[in-house]
Amino acid sequence: xxxxxxxxxxxxxxxxxxxxxxxxxxxxxxxxxxxxxxxxxxxxxxxxxxxxxxxxxxxxxxxxxxxxxxxxxxxxxxxxxxxxxxxxxxxxxxxxxxxxxxxxxxxxxxxxxxxxxxxxxxxxxxxxxxxxxxxxxxxxxxxxxxxxxxxxxxxxxxxxxxxxxxxxxxxxxxxxxxxxxxxxxxxxxxxxxxxx
Amino acid sequence: xxxxxxxxxxxxxxxxxxxxxxxxxxxxxxxxxxxxxxxxxxxxxxxxxxxxxxxxxxxxxxxxxxxxxxxxxxxxxxxxxxxxxxxxxxxxxxxxxxxxxxxxxxxxxxxxxxxxxxxxxxxxxxxxxxxxxxxxxxxxxxxxxxxxxxxxxxxxxxxxxxxxxxxxxxxxxxxxxxxxxxxxxxxxxxxxxxxxxxxxxxxxxxxxxxxxxxxxxxxxxxxxxxxxxxxxxxxxxxxxxxxxxxxxxxxxxxxxxxxxxxxxxxxxxxxxxxxxxxxxx
Numbered sequence: 001x002x003x004x005x006x007x008x009x010x011x012x013x014x015x016x017x018x019x020x021x022x023x024x025x026x027x028x029x030x031x032x033x034x035x036x037x038x039x040x041x042x043x044x045x046x047x048x049x050x051x052x053x054x055x056x057x058x059x060x061x062x063x064x065x066x067x068x069x070x071x072x073x074x075x076x077x078x079x080x081x082x083x084x085x086x087x088x089x090x091x092x093x094x095x096x097x098x099x100x101x102x103x104x105x106x107x108x109x110x111x112x113x114x115x116x117x118x119x120x121x122x123x124x125x126x127x128x129x130x131x132x133x134x135x136x137x138x139x140x141x142x143x144x145x146x147x148x149x150x151x152x153x154x155x156x157x158x159x160x161x162x163x164x165x166x167x168x169x170x171x172x173x174x175x176x177x178x179x180x181x182x183x184x185x186x187x188x189x190x191x192x193x194x195x196x
Numbered sequence: 197x198x199x200x201x202x203x204x205x206x207x208x209x210x211x212x213x214x215x216x217x218x219x220x221x222x223x224x225x226x227x228x229x230x231x232x233x234x235x236x237x238x239x240x241x242x243x244x245x246x247x248x249x250x251x252x253x254x255x256x257x258x259x260x261x262x263x264x265x266x267x268x269x270x271x272x273x274x275x276x277x278x279x280x281x282x283x284x285x286x287x288x289x290x291x292x293x294x295x296x297x298x299x300x301x302x303x304x305x306x307x308x309x310x311x312x313x314x315x316x317x318x319x320x321x322x323x324x325x326x327x328x329x330x331x332x333x334x335x336x337x338x339x340x341x342x343x344x345x346x347x348x349x350x351x352x353x354x355x356x357x358x359x360x361x362x363x364x365x366x367x368x369x370x371x372x373x374x375x376x377x378x379x380x381x382x383x384x385x386x387x388x389x390x391x392x393x394x395x396x397x398x399x400x401x402x403x404x405x406x407x408x409x410x411x412x413x414x415x416x417x418x419x420x421x422x423x424x425x426x427x428x429x430x431x432x433x434x435x436x437x438x439x440x441x442x443x444x445x446x447x448x449x450x451x452x453x454x455x456x457x458x459x460x461x462x463x464x465x466x467x468x469x470x471x472x473x474x475x476x477x
Binding site: 079080081083107109136156184 | 258260299355378430432436439
């Protein structure tokens with residue numbers, strides 16, 4: 001595990017392929033959120049990228065339903081920790097490849113074959129950030145750049161675009177078949193069997 | 197004169213923005229115990245830093261401020277309707293002011309109501325008590341922890357679990373293994389043993405309202421709680437499921453008598469940010 005790597009979004013394919021599970025990163029640039037409703041919509045409706053107001057190519061899709069406050073001086077993010085990624089997994093392989101996503105960020109990981117294959121093909125990775133650290137992670141968001149589908153999906157599930165600086169995460173699934181969540185699941189299963 | 201609604205708003209803010217002292221204490225002890233190498237100490241450190249930041253700024257710890265769930269013990273003079281009205285108004289006001297994330301979606305229209313109210317939200321459980329004071333317990337239950345919950349019927353052949361506490365033990369271990377890190381460990385694990393699904397689920401959730409140092413008075417239950425905590429932590433799932441020896445902070449078991457033909461084991465999880473609090477009015 002090397003020292004922390006500073007990564008700028010959009011992330012090029014070579015940069016994505018160079019990332020290995022266990023790598024700590026600090027992400028800067030435009031982070032785009034998408035959770036349950038966004039994933040179901042993108043998978044089923046397949047809107048062209050011209051219909052989506054934010055660039056997704058080489059981007060990081062953040063599984064997050066933030067608390068955003070409307071203040072006179074503008075929108076402020078109060079809390080923005082990750083949601084559980086496994087709920088989005090059935091949609092993710094398609095979305096990664098169709099929209100050219102380079103990183104999927106959330107918590108709890110993703111472990112399916114289709115997902116690993118999509119990451120292998122596109123040079124993309126899974127970034128795990130700290131669940132529940134809503135207050136601290138909100139501080140890494142410098143500006144709310146915009147929001148899409150707020151009327152249709154509500155504030156908690158809209159696609160928000162955040163300008164972030166040094167947003168912390170660790171790569172737990174890479175494009176080379178390394179998956180820390182699968183490893184821990186297997187190790188803990190061995191232990192479980194011995195306890196049953 | 198302060199209205200009950202104002203007291204409830206203060207309770208909602210306190211619960212959303214800070215941890216109960218027993219949970220914070222348990223996390224601090226876990227942090228001290230973790231080895232300096234490996235992710236687990238860093239994860240716990242970040243969690244504790246977040247707790248400090250949220251407390252100082254008086255903003256929510258986690259963006260998932262959960263489903264507000266109230267357990268009310270009311271004196272004879274106060275009826276359910278009065279309480280329900282105050283609770284609902286407080287939740288609406290708190291959603292706007294703290295703010296809380298709006299978490300009530302109508303499954304017919306798939307529209308978010310915007311104010312954390314709807315059919316069955318907030319959840320309010322009401323009982324009349326002999327005491328003079330009004331006691332209201334609040335838990336903000338996020339989806340990560342809630343989605344990790346599950347139930348088993350004993351006997352369970354795949355687990356080799358029979359109708360005894362050893363069988364219950366096996367179910368709980370299996371449930372924690374299945375959850376991995378998805379519900380944000382270190383968990384508080386609640387277990388309900390009963391003869392109907394509803395009763396077992398009601399009990400496993402109530403179990404989460406017990407303070408961490410609180411030990412069961414019935415000896416075999418106390419033993420089960422202790423054994424489970426030790427064994428869950430041997431699974432090695434760790435904080436955030438990234439590995440380590442602190443997967444659970446505590447295990448609490450509640451039980452009811454059961455139908456001869458039924459043996460339900462329900463398991464509820466609380467995430468590391470176990471947000472609960474009490475208002476005495």
